[in-house]
Amino acid sequence: MVLNLIILGAPGAGKGTVAQAVSNKFGLVQVSTGDLIRAEVASGSELAKELQDIMSSGGLVGDELVAKMLEAKLKELSAKEDFSGVIFDGFPRTIPQADELEHILLRLEQKLDVVINIESSEENIVKRLSSRWSCPKCKAIFNSVTNLPKEEGKCDLDGEALFQRDDDKPEAVKQRLVQYNKKTAPLIEYYKEKGLLKSYDGNCTPQESIERGMKLVEELMS
Numbered sequence: 496m497v498l499n500l501i502i503l504g505a506p507g508a509g510k511g512t513v514a515q516a517v518s519n520k521f522g523l524v525q526v527s528t529g530d531l532i533r534a535e536v537a538s539g540s541e542l543a544k545e546l547q548d549i550m551s552s553g554g555l556v557g558d559e560l561v562a563k564m565l566e567a568k569l570k571e572l573s574a575k576e577d578f579s580g581v582i583f584d585g586f587p588r589t590i591p592q593a594d595e596l597e598h599i600l601l602r603l604e605q606k607l608d609v610v611i612n613i614e615s616s617e618e619n620i621v622k623r624l625s626s627r628w629s630c631p632k633c634k635a636i637f638n639s640v641t642n643l644p645k646e647e648g649k650c651d652l653d654g655e656a657l658f659q660r661d662d663d664k665p666e667a668v669k670q671r672l673v674q675y676n677k678k679t680a681p682l683i684e685y686y687k688e689k690g691l692l693k694s695y696d697g698n699c700t701p702q703e704s705i706e707r708g709m710k711l712v713e714e715l716m717s
Contacts, residue, residue, distance in 0.1 A: 496716060498523065498580035499605060501587070502708070503682060504613035506671045507624040508697050513613065513708040514582045521712060524572055527584040531564045532556055558592055566599045573603055580608075588679050593686075609715055610686040611708060613697035617672055625665045628657040641701065 498521065504510045518525045536543045536550075542560070549556055565586060572578055587593040600606055626640040630650035637644045637657060645651050661667055686692040695707045 496580075497578060497605070498608050498712070498716060499583075499600070500580070500608055500712070501583045501610045501686075502613065503610055503679070503686075504697060505615055505617075505620055505675045505680075507620040507668065508613040508615040509701055509704045510613060511584070512701050513611075513705055514584055516705045517708060517712055518582055520709065521716070522577075522579040524579075524581045525584050526565070526568060526572075526581045526586075528561050528565060528586040529584075531568055532561070535564055558589075558595065561586065562592075562595045562599060565596075566602070569599065569603055569605070573605060587682065590681055590685055593682055607691060609693055609711075610682075610691045611711055612683055612686075612692055612694040613704065613708070614694055615697040617669075619698050620672065621665055621668050624663050624668045625659075627663045628659055630655050630657055 500517075500523070502510045502514050502517075514525055517523060532546060532550075536546050542564075546556060546560070569581065572581065583596070587596050597607065622640065623638070626638050628637045628639065628644075628648075629635070630637075630653065632655045633650065633652050635650055635652050636642075637650070644657065646654075648657055649655065650657060662671065683692065683694075693711050695704075695711065697704045697707075699707070
């Protein structure tokens with residue numbers, strides 16, 4: 496059985512954690528547009544130079560280029576005999592991108608099966624993200640609420656002093672939520688109207704959220 500799905504949710508709702516767990520259990524490929532861009536840049540292709548120029552000037556890679564890379568990756572994956580499906584990570588983020596994804600899947604004789612929306616309150620998101628601390632060396636992430644380092648302020652893996660990213664500070668988190676509500680949240684109603692949306696309450700521990708997400712996927716695959 497092939498299962499293609501999107502996990503929606505505000506920044507800090509735990510999309511990545513749930514996606515990774517679902518990917519591992521059901522053999523789905525997590526397709527990240529960020530990873531696709533980085534891989535293309537590293538390849539040294541004609542497109543790589545164009546992407547490098549865009550990013551070095553501080554610009555955003557346009558929808559057309561992202562869709563082109565995404566389609567090529569999906570074509571490669573769906574041609575494999577053991578293809579079980581994908582979890583889309585970071586795409587779509589807007590309704591035009593959602594329309595483009597639908598066209599891509601149609602061209603590849605694929606379809607989107609479900610969109611899982613993790614509901615989370617603004618209070619919980621701000622608390623969760625503003626409690627996040629990162630290691631500058633190994634990139635490990637700790638949380639002063641859910642995942643404390645063994646020694647305060649230091650990474651468990653290499654002893655480096657932890658720091659808080661600017662975009663994880665409370666005011667920055669609130670601004671990220673404003674952008675999410677403006678650009679991405681409309682996808683909830685968009686996919687609800689298509690009969691693809693399944694939502695669950697993500698105001699819980701990461702493990703509980705994983706279990707709730709897993710249960711939805713298991714029901715779809717049974």
